[in-house]
Amino acid sequence: MVTIYEVARRSGVSTATVSRVMRDGRGFSAATRDRVLATVGELGWVPNGSARGLVSKRVGIVGLLFPDLAKSGDAEEDSPLYVDQVIRGAERAATAAGDAVLIAATLRSSGRQLAYSLASKVDGLVVLASSLADEDLASIARSVPVVLLAGGAAGHNLDSVGADNRAGTRELTSHLIQAHGHRDLAFLSGPADAPDSVERFEGYRDALVAAGLPSPPAPDAGGGFTETGGERAMKALLARRESPPQAVVFANDQMAIGSMKVIRSAGLRVPADMAVTGFDDISLSRHLRPALTTVSQPMRELGEQAVRLLLDRIDHPRRQPRSVVLPTEIVIRRSCGCRRLAGATRQARGAT
C-alpha cells in the first residue's frame, strides 16, 4: 500500500507539501505541484480516508438507515419503492456536497447493533421512521447527529423532514366525498406504528368531519405497507361488512395495488363498484388499469432535504432543531371514478 510518505519521498518534498497540494491549493509553487501530482498519478496513490477522517474529525459520509420490509416477512416483490427514491435523493444531495451515503436496512432484531455499527463510520445519520425502536433512536442521537425522516419527531428533539400526509389525505378524501358524492368510506392503514400511516388516517378523518360525516375512531383494517398487506386488509374489510364501502382510502399505493385482485375476485369493479385511492404516487400507479388516484409526495426530495438538514446540523451542532414539511399533491386518475383529467392535480398544503 502506497502512503503519503512514499509520494513525498519520490517527489523530493515533505508530506506536509503533498498534503497541501492535495487540499488547500496554497503554500507551494506551480513546479512543486506538478511534480507531486505526477508522482501521485504514477503511484496511483489514493489518500487514506481513515487517516484523513481521524485528524479532520469528518469522514465525508452520511448514513441512511431504513427498515427492510422485504426481509422481515413479506414477499420479496413487496419491497417499498418509496425507500429507493429516498435513497436516490439522499445520494444526490450528498454527492452534491462532496459526501457519500452509507445505507443500511434494519431488521427489527438487529436494528440497534446495526445503528451503532453505522454510527461509528459516519458523520451523521438519516433515520427513516420505524427503522429503530424509540429508545435506540434516542440513544444513538446522543452520540451522533441524527435527522428523522417521515415521522415520529415528536418525543425526540431532533431535526426532521416529512411530507404533509395529513393535508394530502384530507384533500383526497374530500374529493371522494365532494366530487363523487361518496358517503360510505373506509380507511385501510399501514403498520400501526408508522407515523405516516397515522397522519394519513387523521387527514382522512378531518375530511369526514368537515363533511359532517361521523368521525371513525380507528382505521377499518390495516396491514403492512406492502401489496400483501393491502390484500389482507381488503379481505378483512370485506369479510367484516355486509356490503362493500363506496370508496376505500389506502395508506399507500402498494396496498391499494395489492387489494385490486381481491376486489376483482370479490366480483367488484374499480371504480364502478368501489373507488380506490393510494398514497405516494409510485411510478407503477400511473401505469395501472385503472390508473390509481393517489397523493404524490416528493420522495426524492425528502431524501435530499434530510441530507441537507443533516449536513447543516453537522456543521452547526447547537443550532435549534428544524422541522421541514414538504407539500403533497393529489393526483386524480381513474381509480376514484374520474373520467377526464383536466386540472387533475392540486397541491395540498396543510396548516399542521
Add this chain to the structure above:
Amino acid sequence: MVTIYEVARRSGVSTATVSRVMRDGRGFSAATRDRVLATVGELGWVPNGSARGLVSKRVGIVGLLFPDLAKSGDAEEDSPLYVDQVIRGAERAATAAGDAVLIAATLRSSGRQLAYSLASKVDGLVVLASSLADEDLASIARSVPVVLLAGGAAGHNLDSVGADNRAGTRELTSHLIQAHGHRDLAFLSGPADAPDSVERFEGYRDALVAAGLPSPPAPDAGGGFTETGGERAMKALLARRESPPQAVVFANDQMAIGSMKVIRSAGLRVPADMAVTGFDDISLSRHLRPALTTVSQPMRELGEQAVRLLLDRIDHPRRQPRSVVLPTEIVIRRSCGCRRLAGATRQARGAT
C-alpha cells in the same frame, strides 16, 4: 467527543482492556467486562471508525458505483429500477457480512473524481457497467479491489458478475419465432456502449440464425435504457419502415413500456398487431396491460454476488479473478401474444 481514554479512565482500566472488551472477548475477567460495558453505555461511546480503520486496514465499507441515468438528461421518472434492486442486494450481502454499502451515482463528467473520492473511503468497489470510462476503471482498479457488475470485464483482469443476457434473449426470441410464427422481427437496443445491450442483441441474432432467418448486422434502432429511450427508438423504427414488424424485442423493460404509447398512437395494438418483449422483469411489467413478456434476471442477486466476490477479493488479494454468470429466465405473459400461462417460465442457461 468521548474517546476510549475517557472510557478507560472511568472504568479504572487501560485503553487496551477497553479495546479487548469491545473486540476479541478474551484477556479480561467478567467483572472487568461488565464495568467497561457499563461505562460505555453510560457515556454513549461509539468507537471512532476512522481510528479503527486506520490501524486495522479495513473500514468495513464497500462502495457501489452506478451511472445516474436520470441525472444525465432523461426525465426523472425514467430512473432505472434495475439499479435500485442491485443496491438492495448489495446492501443485504454487505450487512450479512458486517459491512456497509456506500453508494454513489456517477455523471459522465464527474465519474473520475467521484470514483477516487469513494475509493479513499472504502475497502473495495463494485462498479456497474458504464459508470466509468474504461481508462478510469483501469486506473481505479490498480489502487483498490474492484468487481465489475453487468459487463465489460473483457479488457480488465477483474472479478465480474453478470446475468446470462445472451441466452435469455435467445430463448425469448426463439419463443417469438417458434410459438408465434413471427418471421419479421426487430431489435431495439439500449445505449450503444452498454455491454448488456450488446449481449442481448447477440442473443437475438443467435435465435434468428438458428431459425434460418437472416442475421441482422445491427439493432434496428436504439435509445437510452429508459422509457423515453424506448419511445424514441420505436418512433425511429416506425418511421423507417413501411409496415411495422410482427414483433419487437427491446433491450429492457422500461424501453418496452415507454414504447407502448407510441405504438397505440400509431393505431397498433399489442400484441395483436405487434408483439413486444422486454428484459429485466421489473415489478411494473407484471402489472401492465397487456402484461409484459420478458426475461427476468436476478437483479438483487447480482448485487449480492458482486459484494460477496468483492469481500472475497479483499481477503484474498492475489487470487485468480473469477467471473460469475447468473442464469436468466423467460417470463411469458401477454404482450407476446400468449393467452394461457401454463408452464410459463423457463430457465435460459447459456453456454457462454
Add this chain to the structure above:
DNA sequence: AGGGTTTGGGTAAGCGGTTACGTGGGCAAC
C-alpha cells in the same frame, strides 16, 4: 518448594494523514 504455564491486564509504538509552528531566502522599504 521450585519451575512452567495460564490468566488478567498495562505500556507504548504505530496506523497515515493534517496542520501549527518554525525557518531560510528573497525582496521592498527605509
Add this chain to the structure above:
DNA sequence: GTTGCCCACGTAACCGCTTACCCAAACCCT
C-alpha cells in the same frame, strides 16, 4: 545595510484506536 514581511516548504505532534510485548500473580505439576 538593516529591518520587516512574505513565500515556499520542512518538522513533528497529534487524531483515537489496536496490538505486540511485557509483567505480576495465580495455578499446576512433579
